[in-house]
Structures are given as structure tokens and as C-alpha cells.
Amino acid sequence: MHAAVITFPGTNREGDVARALIQAGAKVTHAWHADYDLPAGTDLVVLPGGFAYGDYMRTGAIAARAHIMDAVRAHAAKGGYVLGICNGFQVACEAGLLPGILMRNAGLKFVCRMQHLRVERNDTAYTSAYTPGQIIKVCIAHGEGNYICDAETLARLEGEGRVAFRYCDEAGDITKRNPNGSLNAIAGIYSENHRVLGLMPHPENLIESLVGGTDGKGMFASLAGAA
């Protein structure tokens, strides 16, 4: 698995996700937003967390139009893997790689805390190391994580099994602990072919027991074994 981690001005979790990928055995190359091409041999593109372009206008909106994103869209169109975490999820939605949009949290506050998630399925490249319905504990840190889409899109996402993770409490109750007002407690969604994943939580920050847990490791172990 060869991952290209893209850095935009204002990205700040590129080091964290690179570390998680390397720990899992993937090869990582860093790419810059103004590049026109992805590194040769890229299997997975990672759009990391942060505040690309200062979140100006709408989160992810300006980054989604950066030069490198044309190459990322072409990569996704060929069936390549793309993982957008937090701000990267916002960028992926603005870039048209995933449907919908992340709006201001319903409670208006930036929420930074530990958060339980329910893993909806484990037959994708991102979740094979988990079990379906498994409850994992990772962290969240965002002000705009309120997932919104129209009713037709929501029905399609649900019907096609494209919800990757839902917010829940530690017992797995998805009607509790929704941190931002997301529709159907959605924390992450897949593209139609399940090769593009966008999620608001940060699995890359839960890979060491020293800092609160290792439940995030499964995603990177899954990816490292996928190609």
C-alpha cells in the first residue's frame, strides 16, 4: 500500500496520519496542494485534517479547487482509494468525491472530545480489521461536522450501505451522543464503489495506548492489507 498524503496551507494532521500508516506497514509519500500529479504508484490518497485555507468561505471549499484535486478526482474515477479525515472529509464533499456537505455543528460549539462510533460494515478496504457493529472509541475535533444531504441522497446512502460509521454512546446507542446534529448520526460515508471514505473523527490519533487507546489502528491495518 503506497499512500500519498496531501498537505494544503493550513493542514495540520498530515504527520499524524502518515505515522499511523507507516506504523501499519504502508509506504507514505507527501504531496503538496500545488502539485499537478500524484506520486507514481499511489494506491491511496489521504486528505488529512486541519483548517485548509483557514476554512475561509466554507470549510474545504478552496482546497477542493487546488491543482492536485484534479489528479485526486482522476485517481478516484479509476477506482483508486481516497481517505478524507475531518477537514479532508469536508474537502472531499466540496470536491464532489462524496455527496452532501458538513455544516456548522448544531450546538454551534467546536467539539473536541473522545467519541464512540459504530462500525457499520467490515467488507471494505477501510474496515476489514473490525467486526460489523463493533463499537470503537476514537476522538473528534471539529466545528463543522454536521452532515447534511437531501432526502433522496440520504435514502441512497442508507440503501446502498454507504454509511461507514455512526456516532453512538459506549453501549452503541446511536440516538445518544450525536456531537453535531448529523443526519442519522452519520460520522462517515463511502462513495458508490466504497473506495472513497470521508469521516469526521480522527482514527489516526488513537493508535497508541499511551494517548488514550488504539481503536483507530484497525483502519490503517485494514488499508495496509488492502493493496
Place this chain on the structure above:
Amino acid sequence: MKARVTVTLKNGVLDPQGKAIEGALKSFGLEGIDSVRQGKVFDIEITTADKSRAEALLKEACEKLLANTVVENYRVEVLG
């Protein structure tokens, strides 16, 4: 020429910021305020003097960047 683009949230899209502003205004005891929705205004200087070209240009700008049409509407005004 000068132009103004106004971007507003579509009906039915939750606007927590507008709600908070509405609550603040009501808390001042201002009578007669029913509801508030927050939007954005872009004042744009354009080099073309052709009004219909300017409108087409601004529409493209809205579709490409200024508005996210999943949740937002936009209005273009060429002010001359």
C-alpha cells in the same frame, strides 16, 4: 463594473448561526423580530463592461466556488 453576489441558505436548511443571532436580538428586547437567517455578500469588481457577459461570469463563479448548491442559493446583481 461593480457587482454583488448574495449567497443564502435554502429553505429548510438548519441555520444554527442565524438562530443564535435571532436569540441575541430578541434578548435585547427588540420588538417585532420574527426570525433571522444568515448569508454572505461578495462585492466584486469586474473588468468587462458587457452586462450579460458579467452575469454569465458571476454565475460561473457561483457554481464553481462561491455557493455550494447542495444547501445554498445565490443571486447575482451587476450594479454598473
